[in-house]
Amino acid sequence: xxxxxxxxxxxxxxxxxxxxxxxxxxxxxxxxxxxxxxxxxxxxxxxxxxxxxxxxxxxxxxxxxxxxxxxxxxxxxxxxxxxxxxxxxxxxxxxxxxxxxxxxxxxxxxxxxxxxxxxxxxxxxxxxxxxxxxxxxxxxxxxxxxxxxxxxxxxxxxxxxxxxxxxxxxxxxxxxxxxxxxxxxxxxxxxxxxxxxxxxxxxxxxxxxxxxxxxxxxxxxxxxxxxxxxxxxxxxxxxxxxxxxxxxxxxxxxxxxxxxxxxxxxxxxxxxxxxxxxxxxxxxxxxxxxxxxxxxxxxxxxxxxxxxxxxxxxxxxxxxxxxxxxxxxxxxxxxxxxxxxxxxxxxxxxxxxxxxxxxxxxxxxxxxxxxxxxxxxxxxxxxxxxxxxxxxxxxxxxxxxxxxxxx
Amino acid sequence: xxxxxxxxxxxxxxxxxxxxxxxxxxxxxxxxxxxxxxxxxxxxxxxxxxxxxxxxxxxxxxxxxxxxxxxxxxxxxxxxxxxxxxxxxxxxxxxxxxxxxxxxxxxxxxxxxxxxxxxxxxxxxxxxxxxxxxxxxxxxxxxxxxxxxxx
Numbered sequence: 091x092x093x094x095x096x097x098x099x100x101x102x103x104x105x106x107x108x109x110x111x112x113x114x115x116x117x118x119x120x121x122x123x124x125x126x127x128x129x130x131x132x133x134x135x136x137x138x139x140x141x142x143x144x145x146x147x148x149x150x151x152x153x154x155x156x157x158x159x160x161x162x163x164x165x166x167x168x169x170x171x172x173x174x175x176x177x178x179x180x181x182x183x184x185x186x187x188x189x190x191x192x193x194x195x196x197x198x199x200x201x202x203x204x205x206x207x208x209x210x211x212x213x214x215x216x217x218x219x220x221x222x223x224x225x226x227x228x229x230x231x232x233x234x235x236x237x238x239x240x241x242x243x244x245x246x247x248x249x250x251x252x253x254x255x256x257x258x259x260x261x262x263x264x265x266x267x268x269x270x271x272x273x274x275x276x277x278x279x280x281x282x283x284x285x286x287x288x289x290x291x292x293x294x295x296x297x298x299x300x301x302x303x304x305x306x307x308x309x310x311x312x313x314x315x316x317x318x319x320x321x322x323x324x325x326x327x328x329x330x331x332x333x334x335x336x337x338x339x340x341x342x343x344x345x346x347x348x349x350x351x352x353x354x355x356x357x358x359x360x361x362x363x364x365x366x367x368x369x370x371x372x373x374x375x376x377x378x379x380x381x382x383x384x385x386x387x388x389x390x391x392x393x394x395x396x397x398x399x400x401x402x403x404x405x406x407x408x409x410x411x412x413x414x415x416x417x418x419x420x421x422x423x424x425x426x427x428x429x430x431x432x433x434x435x436x437x438x439x440x441x442x443x444x445x446x447x448x449x450x451x452x453x454x455x456x457x458x459x460x461x462x463x464x465x466x467x468x469x470x471x472x473x474x475x476x477x478x479x480x481x482x483x484x485x486x487x488x489x490x491x492x493x494x495x496x497x
Numbered sequence: 498x499x500x501x502x503x504x505x506x507x508x509x510x511x512x513x514x515x516x517x518x519x520x521x522x523x524x525x526x527x528x529x530x531x532x533x534x535x536x537x538x539x540x541x542x543x544x545x546x547x548x549x550x551x552x553x554x555x556x557x558x559x560x561x562x563x564x565x566x567x568x569x570x571x572x573x574x575x576x577x578x579x580x581x582x583x584x585x586x587x588x589x590x591x592x593x594x595x596x597x598x599x600x601x602x603x604x605x606x607x608x609x610x611x612x613x614x615x616x617x618x619x620x621x622x623x624x625x626x627x628x629x630x631x632x633x634x635x636x637x638x639x640x641x642x643x644x645x646x647x648x
């Protein structure tokens with residue numbers, strides 16, 4: 091295992107080098123969004139400086155370059171996910187849009203009253219609400235895999251939740267609120283044994299661990315670029331080609347057609363039939379650059395270093411009095427969610443900010459998780475590979491500061 | 498610098514009202530009430546009003562939230578109890594102006610409510626302080642059970 095040169099890595103991230111209220115910034119809000127390396131910033135800027143044109147149109151040189159870069163980014167996503175072909179990669183705005191696309195184009199046409207959609211208790215709202223809307227429309231039932239006190243999925247009754255009525259199982263690989271790593275491969279295997287297709291929400295997984303759709307054997311995999319060092323507004327949907335082929339487009343417009351007359355429109359081939367309108371070209375290019383960047387460091391090395399960071403942070407916080415860590419699963423990635431006795435997380439967030447420590451205070455778009463633990467919100471520190479042990483120390487110092495102030 | 502700022506926000510009065518909120522009861526004979534929600538940070542409260550003619554005879558609240566939202570609600574109940582609707586409206590406006598910095602407010606007019614002024618320097622927290630006030634306003638205007646959100 092190669093040791094990461096954290097100082098060299100940090101030099102690639104301009105935002106990290108600033109003071110907040112006189113303290114060095116400790117950016118520990120990576121589960122909300124990650125910072126961007128110069129390699130990504132430059133890729134986006136260079137596109138606009140040198141190659142800007144629309145894709146899949148125009149015979150001119152710039153359009154050709156733009157198309158090559160955009161499709162080159164798709165090929166990078168394909169390799170990143172270990173997918174079979176570029177045709178299985180659809181560019182979208184992010185994980186949320188990808189889930190809505192699958193809900194609308196894949197599940198809705200086959201969903202009838204009385205059918206079931208299976209999700210889990212620890213999903214992000216993005217993997218709850220689209221399914222809920224769909225179920226409401228047709229009178230189907232949203233079935234929820236329960237969770238345990240430690241924040242793991244309670245799979246004791248899992249087999250019984252997979253029924254002949256289940257039309258899809260949609261689960262997150264890593265919980266954004268708690269950091270729990272779910273056993274999605276095993277769950278997928280069991281769902282497939284009963285003929286149930288599976289969508290995996292990888293938004294919180296891709297920055298921290300290898301994402302291999304062949305190994306997982308999932309039918310759909312979704313993620314957002316901005317949580318993995320790419321720009322906002324770009325993400326990808328992976329779908330098995332046979333399934334994508336059968337699905338109708340969900341938005342109509344330019345670029346998704348072969349021919350249009352007022353009588354009939356012929357749709358374009360995969361993946362273009364799902365990419366109506368001018369896409370986020372620079373975003374896709376930035377995503378490609380982010381993938382290159384992560385791979386140059388090594389995703390295994392990233393996972394291993396972040397594990398050290400999280401272990402150290404958990405160990406230090408556990409030694410403090412008056413702190414409750416929310417989410418104590420055996421397998422976790424990146425996230426340390428906690429509450430300080432007698433202090434609302436929103437106050438915690440403000441006081442941390444005054445010490446230069448940026449965390450998230452809130453329900454993390456996972457209100458059912460908060461309801462389960464009987465709390466309105468948590469304070470959440472979430473790490474990326476550019477964070478340091480010293481920043482963990484700053485986090486712990488800030489907790490003491492809160493406790494002093496509220497003593 | 499930073500500690501001083503924090504002390505401006507978390508003044509003794511605020512911490513005291515957060516720990517021991519005044520008029521923190523479910524008022525059985527309230528004739529006006531409204532629910533206030535700040536969904537992003539999870540603050541949720543109910544404001545109860547007993548209006549006698551145009552006098553706020555009694556005012557209370559219940560709920561949970563950050564120190565700023567709890568203290569602001571508690572201070573509000575103390576400040577408005579016994580006031581007429583017209584007087585309450587003036588105070589509401591003064592607090593609003595003070596929190597948003599829209600216009601200068603004479604500190605002397607605000608009395609104890611002046612401690613809420615520290616919130617102005619923390620833009621992300623202004624909605625915490627205004628939640629109970631908006632909710633009270635809605636309770637007075639609409640009478641029955643209404644829902645207020647500061648998002």
